[in-house]
Amino acid sequence: MSSPTPLLSRWRRIDSVATVLWWSLSAICQANATLQWLSPTAELADRLSPGALIYSPGSDGFTQATSRWSVYEAPNISLVVVPSVENDVAETVKYANQNNLPFIAVSGGHGAIITESRVQNGIEIWMNQLNTVEIDGYVARVDGGALTKTVSHALWQAGKQTVLASGDIKTIDRTCDLWWAMQGAGHNFGIVTSVSVKIYDIQYPDWAYEMFTFTGDKVEGLFDNLNVHLLRNGWPPVNIVNFAIFKRVPEIDVKPIIYLWIFQEGATSVDSAYSKPFHHLGPSATGVGSGTYLDVPRWLGWDSDAPSCQNSGLANTRFPIDIRSYNVQAVRKAYDLFTDVTQKIPELNGSRFLFEGYSLQGVKAVPGESTAYAFREDNLLVAPVISWTPSGPDIARKATDFGKRLRQIIYEGTGRSELHSYVNYAFGDETPQNWYGYERQRQQRLLGLKNNYDPDRKFSFYAPIA
Known part of the structure; x- marks a missing residue:
């Protein structure tokens, strides 16, 4: 047959x-x-x-x-x-x-x-x-x-x-x-x-952004503000998107710095109601700009010409987890581990840690049982991206262990028994239930x-x- x-x-x-x-x-x-x-x-x-x-x-x-x-x-x-x-x-x-x-x-x-x-x-x-x-x-x-x-x-x-x-x-x-x-x-x-x-x-053709650079001592204040002022109990403003990244930038600080972007649709400048709490934290640098939706990837450094999007021979693995809100203590613990490992293992110091917050009204308006896409109740996508130049099984093992440990910290911080893992970012060791x-x-x-x-x-x- x-x-x-x-x-x-x-x-x-x-x-x-x-x-x-x-x-x-x-x-x-x-x-x-x-x-x-x-x-x-x-x-x-x-x-x-x-x-x-x-x-x-x-x-x-x-x-x-x-x-x-x-x-x-x-x-x-x-x-x-x-x-x-x-x-x-x-x-x-x-x-x-x-x-x-x-x-x-x-x-x-x-x-x-x-x-x-x-x-x-x-x-x-x-x-x-x-x-x-x-x-x-x-x-x-x-x-x-x-x-x-x-x-x-x-x-x-x-x-x-x-x-x-x-x-x-x-x-x-x-x-x-x-x-x-x-x-x-x-x-x-x-x-x-x-x-x-x-x-x-x-x-709304207009889009605006504000970008903030923070040093590691601002972790608690930054993620607490994200919970309170942008996440808003799981119902973030429909016209606001935010991204945060842990990343090593030696010319700025010996420890990883934190970038935060706030994007607003339908505006030529970000409303101070959203940005003011982050200015009060004392960022080490800020930036502003406006344009259209087509400019957003370039502002973020994720456009098709950006180095992070190139097929440059690197190994890039992600360890995603969907969560409802930030456990600030868990984020601090993850930042400290990120700092420690990227310092001790220089081959991994090109890694970064992504925190993505989108408006969710459209997602949550679709009944969960109506599609195979699960976890519509989650509000945030968190994912370490571990990058290295392939040079053998030892560094691959260390990279995988690093990514799993970072995700485990965030997972334990949720207090949930279920691990929700965004399938398009998945590492591959997750289960069908996770996806x-x-x-x-x-x-x-x-x-x-x-x-x-x-x-x-x-x-x-x-x-x-x-």
Whole structure:
């Protein structure tokens, strides 16, 4: 009996409160493939469109396509296919299945979860050419390979924005039983080739920010103020976003410094009601600016040209935890550990610790049981990002231990028995409960859909359900 064909999907979602755009990193389970399959690429090429590309190891195209934000525990790729039309994805999947080969779909190459390393001698489907954004009134069709910058810029130029808050090709909408699973766990079921989302006229084109630099003695005051003035008992202001980062900057201080950004939508300057408490802490430096939403990544240093977003040969691992509020004592303990380890192990001193606070009204307006995305009650995303230059197993072990210890401190500070871990940042040693929720009914529903649509576990390398 032949294996079932993995699912390719067009995901249509045009009337939801909070829309999630994602172009998943999906993979199939490891096959006992040999390199013998590399020679008959002509067979595959004959099945693809004229605009599709195939890259073999050693070519410039292969190097570019397989470069990743994190090289630690990366998938092992032996051939790259670059589809130019949707059907090229389907034909590549069919070819891989017929030859018992693993495959993985890649867009920006920022998936860093270590479960991807189980792909050996695999085919990479690089979605690079499937990157268009088509706008028709109040609906945008976004190709599966379109990166965030492409989407946001295309919509902004049209005066629009989203709501923040098998080889078979199928259209998935709310009438399909996969609709629930695609919203939070879709990488377990297929490769998204396009998504249609409802879009809206831009109401508030102006954005403003204030940036603060604090030394380590301000940890307690800073995170207490975040709890009181910006988190506001789990209902932060709808037009305010904040980020904080621990980072070593030797020219400023011998210990890690803390950057804080406050962003405000619909303003040319941040309202003092939000920024004044942080000025009273006595920052060592401040900065202000204004522009549009398109400027926000650049202000933060997370735009596509920023050093932190480059595929520069580093190992980058994240250890995320979702929490409801800051336990200030736990944050102090984590800061002290971050200081100690990055001083004693210089190879890890490029690491940083992220604290992300978004407005959540749209997220919380969606009933938790209505999608596979869990933990809508959480308010903050916290994640150590441990970075190093690969040089052997010893430093990798130390880096992993460092990240786990930092997360454990924050976890113990929550006082909860459950560890909630944001799947897009996951390290890979977490459980399906950590990623998709602890409710038995939720896990059973995911498993039932998995058994129905992917019984052979073709898509089980990125945060697998089972």
